[in-house]
Amino acid sequence: PARPGGTAVSGTRIAVVGAGLIGRRHLALVREHPGCTLVSVVDPDPTARDGHGAPGYPDVPTMLADTAPDGVIVASPNARHTEHVLSCVRAGVPVLVEKPVADTVAGAERAVSAAEDAGVPLLVGHHRRHSPLMAAARETLRRGTLGDVVAVQGSALFRKPDDYFADAAWRREPGGGPILINLIHDVDNLRALCGEIVEVQASTSNAARGFAVEDTAAVTMRFASGALGSVLLSDTAAAARSWEHTSGENPDYPHHPDEDCYVVAGTRGSLGVPTLRLRVYTGEPSWWAPFHTSVLDVAARDPLAAQLDHFVAVVRGETTPLVDGREGLRTLRTTLALTEAARTGHPVTP
Template identity: 55%
Template sequence: MSKVRIAIAGAGLIGRRHIELVQASPSCTLAAIIDPMPVPADYLAALGVAQYPDLLACFAAEKPDGVILATPNALHVEQTLQCIDAGIAALIEKPVAHSVDEGKRLLAIADAANARLLVGHHRAHSPILAKARELVREGVLGDLVAVQGSALFYKPDDYFDAAAWRREEGGGPILINMIHEIGNLRSLCGEIVAVQAMQSNAARGFPVEDTVCIGLRFENGALGSFMLCDSAGSARSWEQTSQENASYPSYDDEDCYVICGKGGSLSVPTMRLKYYAQPEDRSWWKPFQSATAQVVRQDPLERQLEHFCNVIRGTEEPLVTVRDGLRNLIITEAIAEAARSGSIVQIDPT
């Protein structure tokens, strides 16, 4: 099977990671770089491809099979629409849009065009999550009743010094980090239909939140609690427990999710199971059976790229659709609203 040709829009940190992955992939080849800012000449020469200032200039000169949009959030919708108009598949880095209204506009156009679009919630491609979903769907835990989650980590001071907007409203962990967790929780536990939250900025004193306590109601009746903090000396975050990104130190004795059903519980990502051998005779007086589900870890970004190649070829449907990406954005913005208002926010069923 011939390799598909993929152009990368945005040559920043995540864009260069995508470039590395494309170059290493057996399924695709790098077609072009798209960025209005000049890429260093030696870097571009080493890549052996042309640079274009925008998508339209690229499409006029050469037509790749797919484009990865690793560009600022505000550009995602218009650039995706340009790809749709050109009949080119696109992988859109999260969030799918910079606002819910723009996301809805994109969804309507994409559906009408039957466009080949994949949203870059890369954790959805994690073998850990795939195994956890399998165990939940097989009924190992029984009917779900509760989930506890956390994303507790410490962002260094230079993270905020590098970009002053991170100290202001919209730059905190709700809108920057929580969208990843929403995608994970929806895939594991089902649709989220209502949220409530409390927030604090006491740890750093910035105008933006640094700590958030979140309540979740799932469509199946299960409830969830989630602690989110970017100022906590803790390893209970996906990055520090999953061992999927070597840039972060990891700790194999920590979990960031515990999913509980009537018949047992699963801790993720250690994949430790506790379950009743005889569910019909369950009781807190009865001992659990214990096991650890086995997972072969692999970089989700690598798996996402291979999946995107198959989406381009038409052999697979997108694992994370525009509708999924929009749903994650809607729920994340609902959490921000709930934290501001102190009210329970019902989720738009879009």
């Protein structure tokens, strides 16, 4: 294949849909990847889609009619995910869609079923599943180092600037609040660490910004194992208790290496994530006894880059999706159950 003008194209041919905040990160990673070639950028805004070294298109059908990508990364606004995934599936092109897989369960079910029926790989961008920090935490829990997990505390507290909402009005509307944009990552992380969430309760507030969506939420969870969890979320809180600020995996954010955003506690010990500070009893567990404290040693890596490696391997038929459409749908169901619990004031089973 050749680019317009006759330049040969090598490597896995990737198109990116959506050139916003996260889309630009995907674009940079694709351009830098030695095994990928960026072949097109889709965005309705010509100023957003141009200047990336690849042809720009206003919509997905036009791009697919003119280009033959091996894979497509969908990073458009949440409400457009279903239609963009379906367009790729109908064309038989493997797709990596940013989380959430869709903004509604019905839309997600359509996309997931279509991909399964067509045999087209569908990956959901819960990129923290590719984090070495999460992998080390999961392995610690799998080995039973903490004993039986009984509780988990989580936080997603950060302060988004006003221009974040001025630049993309959809973030002020239903489907664009911090539950679906941010907390869904934490829901997925907690599912990966502690297992399925079988009941949720929540309260939300929009008092700080007054938008049509929440800016703050308090959540409680019951896991299938019997463990309980709580999470505080706010995108108007001047705090550094979020994955972005504690993990150091995204250089766009200041790093606070002394902070955790999760603490998982079991009957014999506890683990802070992402610091990976491990405190366990070496003898009989008792609040009178000292802990043995250590820090797990993990080599850092950008999980978005690792996710792109994985997507390329899936496109080439070398592996199956780590987070497929069905898994993304489970996380979406649980996350939307939180909004339903907040709306009704009653516990909800995802």
